[in-house]
Amino acid sequence: MILLRLAARSLLARRATAGLTAFAIALSVALFLGVEKVRTGARASFADTISNTDLIVGARSGGVQLLLYSVFGVGNATNNVSWESYLDISARPEVEWIVPVSLGDSHRGFRVMGTTPEYFDRYRYRGGQPLAFAEGGRFDDLFDAVVGADVAARFGYRVGDPIIVSHGLASFSDHDDKPFRISGVLEKTGAPVDRAVLVGLEAIEAIHVDWRGGGRIPGLRISADEVRAMDLTPKAVTAAMIGVKSRLRIFRLQRAINEYREEPLLAILPGVALQELWGIVGVAETALAGVSAMVVATALLGMAATIRAGLNERRREMAILRAVGARPRAILGLLTLEATLLSAAGAALGVALLYAGLAVARPLIDSAFGLYLPLSGLSAREAAALPAVVLAGALAGLGPAVRAYRLSVADGLTARH
Amino acid sequence: MSSGSNGTTPSSTSPASSDRSAEAGGGAPEGGVPAIRLRGVDFAWPGRPPFRLRVPGFAVAAGERALLMGESGSGKSTLLGLVCGVVAPARGSVEIAGTDIARLPGGARDRFRAENIGVIFQMFNLLPYATPLDNVLLALRFAPGRRKRAGDGRRRALDTMAALGLPEGLAATAPAASLSVGQQQRVAAARALIGGPGLIVADEPTSALDEDARAAFLDALFARTGGAGAALLMVSHDRRLASRFDRAVELSDIAAVSREEAA
Numbered sequence: 273m274i275l276l277r278l279a280a281r282s283l284l285a286r287r288a289t290a291g292l293t294a295f296a297i298a299l300s301v302a303l304f305l306g307v308e309k310v311r312t313g314a315r316a317s318f319a320d321t322i323s324n325t326d327l328i329v330g331a332r333s334g335g336v337q338l339l340l341y342s343v344f345g346v347g348n349a350t351n352n353v354s355w356e357s358y359l360d361i362s363a364r365p366e367v368e369w370i371v372p373v374s375l376g377d378s379h380r381g382f383r384v385m386g387t388t389p390e391y392f393d394r395y396r397y398r399g400g401q402p403l404a405f406a407e408g409g410r411f412d413d414l415f416d417a418v419v420g421a422d423v424a425a426r427f428g429y430r431v432g433d434p435i436i437v438s439h440g441l442a443s444f445s446d447h448d449d450k451p452f453r454i455s456g457v458l459e460k461t462g463a464p465v466d467r468a469v470l471v472g473l474e475a476i477e478a479i480h481v482d483w484r485g486g487g488r489i490p491g492l493r494i495s496a497d498e499v500r501a502m503d504l505t506p507k508a509v510t511a512a513m514i515g516v517k518s519r520l521r522i523f524r525l526q527r528a529i530n531e532y533r534e535e536p537l538l539a540i541l542p543g544v545a546l547q548e549l550w551g552i553v554g555v556a557e558t559a560l561a562g563v564s565a566m567v568v569a570t571a572l573l574g575m576a577a578t579i580r581a582g583l584n585e586r587r588r589e590m591a592i593l594r595a596v597g598a599r600p601r602a603i604l605g606l607l608t609l610e611a612t613l614l615s616a617a618g619a620a621l622g623v624a625l626l627y628a629g630l631a632v633a634r635p636l637i638d639s640a641f642g643l644y645l646p647l648s649g650l651s652a653r654e655a656a657a658l659p660a661v662v663l664a665g666a667l668a669g670l671g672p673a674v675r676a677y678r679l680s681v682a683d684g685l686t687a688r689h
Numbered sequence: 690m691s692s693g694s695n696g697t698t699p700s701s702t703s704p705a706s707s708d709r710s711a712e713a714g715g716g717a718p719e720g721g722v723p724a725i726r727l728r729g730v731d732f733a734w735p736g737r738p739p740f741r742l743r744v745p746g747f748a749v750a751a752g753e754r755a756l757l758m759g760e761s762g763s764g765k766s767t768l769l770g771l772v773c774g775v776v777a778p779a780r781g782s783v784e785i786a787g788t789d790i791a792r793l794p795g796g797a798r799d800r801f802r803a804e805n806i807g808v809i810f811q812m813f814n815l816l817p818y819a820t821p822l823d824n825v826l827l828a829l830r831f832a833p834g835r836r837k838r839a840g841d842g843r844r845r846a847l848d849t850m851a852a853l854g855l856p857e858g859l860a861a862t863a864p865a866a867s868l869s870v871g872q873q874q875r876v877a878a879a880r881a882l883i884g885g886p887g888l889i890v891a892d893e894p895t896s897a898l899d900e901d902a903r904a905a906f907l908d909a910l911f912a913r914t915g916g917a918g919a920a921l922l923m924v925s926h927d928r929r930l931a932s933r934f935d936r937a938v939e940l941s942d943i944a945a946v947s948r949e950e951a952a
Contacts (some may be wrong), residue, residue: 285818587811597803597831598797684775686766
């Protein structure tokens with residue numbers, strides 16, 4: 273007990289050096305845990321986005337690709353699903369609900385998504401929460417649009433504001449002959465819908481009636497009023513999200529869609545595709561975790577170097593301990609104890625830094641990256657990292673401790689200095 | 690002083706022989722086990738520069754106050770290292786209170802030192818960051834027997850420091866580094882004395898003190914050592930101190946130092 277007190281006192285007496293050393297360890301631990309938090313936060317955030325969807329259907333391509341473009345707005349569809357196929361699938365007995373998604377246009381850098389009003393009923397984010405409106409309501413008229421929270425915040429949109437949809441994702445041509453009116457602004461969700469402009473499926477059809485491919489059909493001009501009288505049944509959708517009546521039937525439906533004869537289609541289980549995605553991203557994650565672990569190792573080596581550098585000045589201290597009967601092994605233990613205390617202080621301070629950092633950075637990360645990091649306790653994996661750091665610190669302290677052992681054996685009671 | 694001393698002969702220069710030293714010094718083993726008895730000791734530091742110390746015979750009786758005089762480089766530190774069991778001789782025996790510590794393994798010598806010997810250095814005796822109280826209690830950490838004898842260690846430590854003339858207010862709160870050198874030496878003496886070891890070894894404990902402090906320190910040390918019945922072996926080059934000891938011995942009379950390559 274007295275040795276622990278003395279080790280603590282000794283560190284306190286060298287508080288400037290010891291403090292810096294512990295702080296370096298704390299920073300490295302906070303970085304390591306922070307990377308861990310962001311990683312698990314990103315995974316949870318992605319998983320939350322698709323929590324309610326059993327299957328996603330799109331043109332045949334890769335599962336990860338389909339997941340990314342249909343749900344997260346990353347990348348593009350290579351092909352569409354024809355309206356006939358869509359109706360066929362909707363009619364299947366396993367389907368409880370189906371929500372189509374039509375992508376491809378944009379508004380000032382944000383994606384425009386055509387869908388049905390049922391989207392607002394079916395879409396769930398972050399633990400099953402439904403979408404809510406900060407202002408206004410769903411699209412009702414053909415040229416109504418609902419904007420996500422980020423879109424509204426960026427451009428200061430309010431209900432009633434006009435909004436022009438551009439053709440394609442990075443386009444110079446606007447559908448300015450058919451302006452939309454904002455009917456609602458969504459609450460912030462932290463999900464990709466924050467960065468989307470939602471319109472009706474028919475509206476997508478309507479703005480494209482006089483277009484073909486990448487441009488207007490020359491000489492054909494159909495006004496916004498004229499288009500209302502036309503049949504606006506879509507010819508194709510980009511993808512569709514499906515809820516199944518019984519989970520047991522998911523695989524049967526998936527197989528049926530994948531073996532659909534009229535058109536090459538792909539149905540994916542979002543969770544499985546997400547796992548596939550993590551498999552790809554996992555390499556980068558491992559690299560990141562590896563780098564932050566190296567930072568921890570660097571901090572611990574720095575601590576060992578600091579302790580070793582201070583040994584010469586403390587030979588007197590060791591001689592005193594030897595004089596009162598401490599064995600050289602006790603000196604070894606004392607130095608190791610010191611390293612352990614420093615690492616433990618560093619680890620504890622690191623956790624404090626992590627949560628302080630999270631509290632400050634959370635809203636910024638949420639708004640900048642749409643990544644919601646919950647202020648949760650440490651996971652088992654994160655908590656296990658702390659004793660590992662302390663243990664590694666004790667091991668790192670063994671180096672200078674062995675040196676102190678040798679010095680104390682050589683010096684005996686007389687510290688030659 | 691006395692030449693050719695083989696350690697069992699009572700010193701002729703003892704100005705104030707105590708009863709105990711007379712008994713032990715009289716060569717009667719049944720009269721009491723000597724606090725220190727070195728016989729045929731031959732020690733060489735490993736490595737360079739070569740340094741070899743031979744002590745044919747030297748003893749300090751139980752309760753005796755012995756002064757060992759010698760210039761620096763005369764092997765004082767080495768002899769103290771042998772007596773304290775920090776090093777062991779290649780040949781010969783080092784008996785402390787009847788136990789030949791030369792035959793003990795290193796760890797056992799450390800434990801033996803913790804239990805039976807109190808050590809006072811010339812200066813820098815204390816862990817500067819710890820309180821005087823913790824510095825004194827440190828002596829009990831590695832010595833369960835002394836801890837038991839001391840009883841309430843904290844109380845005993847404070848009493849001992851008070852008896853040695855250290856203001857009580859300082860003992861438990863201030864770090865040792867804030868004490869004067871004289872006060873630090875008193876704390877060191879308290880650490881050596883607590884739990885009643887049979888032998889106190891002091892390496893020039895007064896050389897950093899001025900004349901008045903020196904006398905006061907020795908008075909306090911002698912009073913406590915005598916009270917506890919402990920033997921005192923003090924090393925100093927200050928011959929003026931000799932009159933205050935039971936016996937004063939020239940190191941060169943009892944030990945031979947050679948600096949050539951050991952055979």
